[in-house]
Amino acid sequence: MSLRIEDYALIGDTQTAALVGSNGSIDWLCLPRFDSGACFAALLGDSGNGYWSMAPAGEHRLLGRRYRPDTLVLETEFECAEGTVRVTDCMPVRDEHPDLVRRVECLRGRVRMRSEAVVRPDYGGIIPWTRKHDRRLHYVAGPDTLYLDSDVEFDLGDHATPRAEFTVAEGERADFRLAWVAPRAPAPRSVDVGEAISRTAGWWSEWAAHCDYDGEYRGQVVRSLITLKALTYSPSGGTVAAPTTSLPEKPGGVRNWDYRYCWIRDATFTLLALLNSGYEVEAAHWREWVLRAVAGEPSQMRIMYGIEGERHLPEVELDWLPGYAGSRPVRTGNKASRHWQLDVYGELMDALHQARNRGIPPEQSVWKLQRALMGYLEEHWRDPDHGIWEVRGGPRQFTHSKVMAWTAADRAVKAVEEFGLDGPADRWRRLRQEIFEDVCENGFDRRRGAFTQYYGSAAADASLLLLPTVGFLPADDERMIGTVEAIREELEHDGLLQRYRMGGDAPEVDALPPGEGAFLPCSFWLADNLIMQGRVEEGRKLFEKLLSLCNDVGLLSEEFDASSGLLVGNYPQALSHIALVNTAIHLHRMPGPVEQRASSGRSGS
Numbered sequence: 001m002s003l004r005i006e007d008y009a010l011i012g013d014t015q016t017a018a019l020v021g022s023n024g025s026i027d028w029l030c031l032p033r034f035d036s037g038a039c040f041a042a043l044l045g046d047s048g049n050g051y052w053s054m055a056p057a058g059e060h061r062l063l064g065r066r067y068r069p070d071t072l073v074l075e076t077e078f079e080c081a082e083g084t085v086r087v088t089d090c091m092p093v094r095d096e097h098p099d100l101v102r103r104v105e106c107l108r109g110r111v112r113m114r115s116e117a118v119v120r121p122d123y124g125g126i127i128p129w130t131r132k133h134d135r136r137l138h139y140v141a142g143p144d145t146l147y148l149d150s151d152v153e154f155d156l157g158d159h160a161t162p163r164a165e166f167t168v169a170e171g172e173r174a175d176f177r178l179a180w181v182a183p184r185a186p187a188p189r190s191v192d193v194g195e196a197i198s199r200t201a202g203w204w205s206e207w208a209a210h211c212d213y214d215g216e217y218r219g220q221v222v223r224s225l226i227t228l229k230a231l232t233y234s235p236s237g238g239t240v241a242a243p244t245t246s247l248p249e250k251p252g253g254v255r256n257w258d259y260r261y262c263w264i265r266d267a268t269f270t271l272l273a274l275l276n277s278g279y280e281v282e283a284a285h286w287r288e289w290v291l292r293a294v295a296g297e298p299s300q301m302r303i304m305y306g307i308e309g310e311r312h313l314p315e316v317e318l319d320w321l322p323g324y325a326g327s328r329p330v331r332t333g334n335k336a337s338r339h340w341q342l343d344v345y346g347e348l349m350d351a352l353h354q355a356r357n358r359g360i361p362p363e364q365s366v367w368k369l370q371r372a373l374m375g376y377l378e379e380h381w382r383d384p385d386h387g388i389w390e391v392r393g394g395p396r397q398f399t400h401s402k403v404m405a406w407t408a409a410d411r412a413v414k415a416v417e418e419f420g421l422d423g424p425a426d427r428w429r430r431l432r433q434e435i436f437e438d439v440c441e442n443g444f445d446r447r448r449g450a451f452t453q454y455y456g457s458a459a460a461d462a463s464l465l466l467l468p469t470v471g472f473l474p475a476d477d478e479r480m481i482g483t484v485e486a487i488r489e490e491l492e493h494d495g496l497l498q499r500y501r502m503g504g505d506a507p508e509v510d511a512l513p514p515g516e517g518a519f520l521p522c523s524f525w526l527a528d529n530l531i532m533q534g535r536v537e538e539g540r541k542l543f544e545k546l547l548s549l550c551n552d553v554g555l556l557s558e559e560f561d562a563s564s565g566l567l568v569g570n571y572p573q574a575l576s577h578i579a580l581v582n583t584a585i586h587l588h589r590m591p592g593p594v595e596q597r598a599s600s601g602r603s604g605s
């Protein structure tokens with residue numbers, strides 16, 4: 001594995017996604033869904049785990065790459081002594097099969113190209129049967145059948161590495177298309193690659209045109225929204241946290257998780273970012289997904305689900321994969337799916353409230369669900385939980401979790417007050433007040449003048465930056481100013497924030513060996529707080545620093561490792577892009593100081 005995480009770009013069809021390296025190699029692709037086994041898994045191993053390369057055969061260099069404006073169609077240009085070529089990659093939005101198309105065009109001179117199409121189903125573990133019929137390759141292994149059609153001839157060699165060498169002269173092109181079909185399904189019909197690329201570009205630019213943010217960071221906001229749309233499984237409306245598993249939070253470390261699932265928390269933040277940018281249709285679709293996923297008893301609600309609402313996500317280690325930069329284990333599934341995390345009730349109540357506020361057409365079952373959630377919360381808000389960071393070191397009384405229980409009560413009260421819905425508003429008002437006092441009494445360190453990670457601790461935690469955002473306290477309340485200071489003192493390194501302290505004398509909350517990068521969403525939340533405190537230029541400076549961490553095609557992972565200057569963690573990560581969109585909107589809509597104090601939260605308290 002030689003590429004950095006930021007060397008990859010994303011293409012996808014809103015049901016799955018691929019990572020294309022700046023060297024022209026596709027090193028990650030799960031088919032047919034985000035959470036299926038990968039047939040290209042070199043990202044987490046080596047060439048033996050599957051990839052599809054496309055680049056000049058001789059010595060060459062990357063001239064540059066970009067998405068076609070406002071699309072998910074990627075163009076990578078290479079230069080060599082003989083000339084210049086462009087490789088265009090995309091995944092057409094699906095009609096029958098998942099498809100990946102590639103077009104090679106010679107822009108100048110006459111260039112000898114090489115492509116290797118090494119399909120390895122089941123996360124790079126299986127060498128499939130590979131057959132050739134004229135210019136079609138046919139790969140079969142268990143449930144996976146793939147066809148590669150091309151304008152050039154591949155040599156099967158020893159069947160392990162199908163390889164094509166071909167020459168394109170200025171003005172000439174060669175087209176390729178890889179399709180996955182279900183077992184026993186007929187072979188796919190051939191497609192016109194040029195038409196598929198234009199159709200895909202048109203689809204994305206039409207979608208991007210609905211964005212109603214017209215501030216100075218529009219380019220970065222639209223790129224983030226396109227990324228979020230690409231991570232949203234279109235048949236259900238569920239958004240995956242990232243399309244990858246096990247990209248490490250620390251190279252060589254064990255904090256390697258599978259993010260190809262839908263967290264209620266992350267999906268809720270996605271909904272809010274979409275609502276804030278003019279995407280009501282997606283918001284309504286998300287609500288359908290969430291209602292189906294959480295249907296049933298609130299006591300059985302999960303904190304995350306599969307893309308169709310599946311609950312069984314057992315964590316398994318894939319021992320044949322050495323991991324990205326040797327970071328073992330590579331995992332699929334996620335043990336955190338069995339956690340109880342109190343904050344998700346607040347996030348869900350808030351999202352449903354915001355959807356109602358924005359006029360997403362009412363749905364009978366929504367209020368019924370919200371009432372059931374409140375009934376459950378009234379009984380359980382005092383219970384310890386695993387918290388927003390999904391710690392594996394046992395449950396605690398996390399302050400942020402309690403604040404999210406307050407948020408749930410607040411949104412329930414508002415539903416009655418502002419929408420005339422039927423419910424015990426007085427009881428919820430008392431609950432809201434009780435939680436508020438509990439947090440201020442037990443989650444606040446008077447000596448330090450700051451809210452703390454969990455009741456009784458002295459530790460800072462970056463999740464507390466969300467308190468003004470949900471309206472628990474105004475950003476300029478002295479307790480929040482103290483909290484922001486404490487967070488910066490303890491968790492800020494090179495201007496970016498970690499989630500909480502690890503190692504040394506820090507409390508051992510997560511039961512994992514210490515070491516991870518700066519957590520990018522938290523750093524955006526710090527910028528939000530500075531902006532809300534009226535320190536707009538400081539907030540803008542931090543925001544622009546964060547923008548500078550995006551790679552050449554505008555993508556962010558979950559974390560940034562300041563010592564190496566590299567992105568780390570799963571990629572591209574929804575939470576980071578959501579936070580980017582929200583801060584940009586925040587800066588753009590920044591109200592005057594008086595208005596700001598009156599509505600420091602999403603909807604005040």
Ligand SMILES: OC[C@H]1O[C@H](O[C@H]2O[C@H](CO)[C@@H](O)[C@H](O)[C@H]2O)[C@H](O)[C@@H](O)[C@@H]1O
Nearest residue numbers: 241257263265266334336388389390575
């Ligand atoms: O660091 C430990 C945990 O890390 C992952 O969770 C993180 O990602 C989630 C998805 O974006 C996010 O919702 C959560 O707040 C983050 O802490 C991982 O999925 C967990 O299994 C792991 O324990």
